Amino acid sequence: MSYDIAIIGGGIMGCATALRLAEGGMHPIVLDQGDLGQGASGVNAGTLSLQIKRVQLMPYALRGHDLWAQMGDAVGFHKSGGYTLAFNAREAELLTERQTLKAEAGAPIEFVSNAQLRRAAPNLTQNVVAASYCAEDGYANSSLTGQYYRGRLQDAGIAYRTHSPVTAIDKTTAFELATPQGTVRAKRLLLAAGAWLKPVAAMLGVDLPVQARVNTVSVTERMPPLMSSVIGHATGLLTMKQKANGTVLIGGGWQGRGTPQDGRGTVASDTLRPNLALAQYAVPSLGSARVLRSWTGFEANVPDFYPLAGALPHVAGAYVLGCVRGGYTIGPYISRLMGDFILGQEPELPLFDPGRAYTKEPT
Structure with missing residues (x-):
């Protein structure tokens, strides 16, 4: 089966972007090497404090905080x-x-x-x-993150696979992702793998200076x-x-x-x-x-500690979202912006060009 977009990473950013894309009429699939929301999204302290956010990211944090409030008791x-x-x-x-x-x-x-x-x-x-x-x-309860987004994906009819690490990516006319459950084919690709962004991007020949x-x-x-x-x-x-x-x-x-x-x-x-x-x-x-x-x-994070959010240069149809300091608070909102960008709409606030973080072009 072929999808409009494959999203590698089932944390807040991967799942929330999938929901936004589905709202816009796209047919996504979410792939995670473990379970949904079990990486950084599920093991942090759950603090939603505006006082510890970077000044330049405050508009994103304020809007993200509002989205958490809307989720309410479910999280x-x-x-x-x-x-x-x-x-x-x-x-x-x-x-x-x-x-x-x-x-x-x-x-x-x-x-x-x-x-x-x-x-x-x-x-x-x-x-x-x-x-x-x-x-x-x-604060919210980070241990509820996976449960919450699993329910949201199911309600929206969005496909997802857990315990499904991507072991290779081939790009011809479409992206072909090798997983233990078989090959996934998609027209587009979003890397939202958090601390695992570097090895995932390397499958596309891209060297991102991501540290953890x-x-x-x-x-x-x-x-x-x-x-x-x-x-x-x-x-x-x-x-x-x-x-x-x-x-x-x-x-x-x-x-x-x-x-x-x-x-x-x-x-x-x-x-x-x-x-x-x-x-x-x-x-x-x-x-x-x-x-x-x-x-x-x-x-x-990358060296300047600002997010990677946008198109992945030199790889047509590929995008990246991650390295967001305060990502638990900001994640739901910047994912909406990312979804709008992929849908061809103008995001409410600007994204963060991943091209600035390249150490070399893909071979």
């Missing part, structure tokens, strides 16, 4: 508000500079006094020098109520939230070990300890909490 969306903290003068200066720029870019961020912070979050450390607040910040971060996330045992808002740090090295069941999720981009090609990454104790120590410093009561589990997830 465990919760708008809790969020505080970002500074513990010394240098951090306070950094916080003021960054959050002022983000507020100017449209994020509803305000600075709060210590008195306001104490009333709203009495379990925080007394050693806060400065703090910002965003009422729109919140190995972000660590931890979860504690159930605790009494400690925080009702998302908590972050001025450096970006801490994000925390307490779920309705009392567990506390702790992240902040501390790095584990491993590569996407080797499979799952591994937690590194030398980075896990300072991550947990910073969390305990921010909320001293966490000192009595047991950490039940820590895990890693791969986050792809």
Whole structure:
């Protein structure tokens, strides 16, 4: 069977783009080497904070945040508000500079006094020098990502194959993708494979300078109520939230070990300890909490840390979408833009030309 487009990658971006293309009348198929939403889309901390997004990506984050709110309970969306903290003068200066720029870019961020912070979050450390607040910040349950998009694809009648890694791509008049379940033929191709973009693009003779971060996330045992808002740090090295069941999720981009090609990454104790120590410093009561589990997830990026979103130069009919910092928040929206672009429509906001990231042309 032939499809209008084959999408390699069944995370948020692959699935959401497929939905947009189907709305526009195309017949897509989604292929994933594992299960839907089980890569970066399903193992991150689920934080939907505008305070930790890059200024230039704020318009995309704002619209992405709105889409998560529309998904609601199906993805465990919760708008809790969020505080970002500074513990010394240098951090306070950094916080003021960054959050002022983000507020100017449209994020509803305000600075709060210590008195306001104490009333709203009495379990925080007394050693806060400065703090910002965003009422729109919140989180979703990333473990529901795959379940949600599986249902959406099924409702839309969109074909998908799980545990179906693409092992080779041939391009003649159409794309022919070799998989364990047989060859998939499609007129067009979208690479949305996250941290696996580099080896997938190599099948087309394209060398993309994609690297992968190995972000660590931890979860504690159930605790009494400690925080009702998302908590972050001025450096970006801490994000925390307490779920309705009392567990506390702790992240902040501390790095584990491993590569996407080797499979799952591994937690590194030398980075896990300072991550947990910073969390305990921010909320001293966490000192009595047991950490039940820590895990890693791969986050792809290119050297300038901006997305790849657009046509893949030198390969007619091929597109790429990935390397989006804050991809969990922005993913549903930039996927809509990508779908519109493939459908030949003018995207609401500009995409990010993948051609800038090439290290060499395909042979």
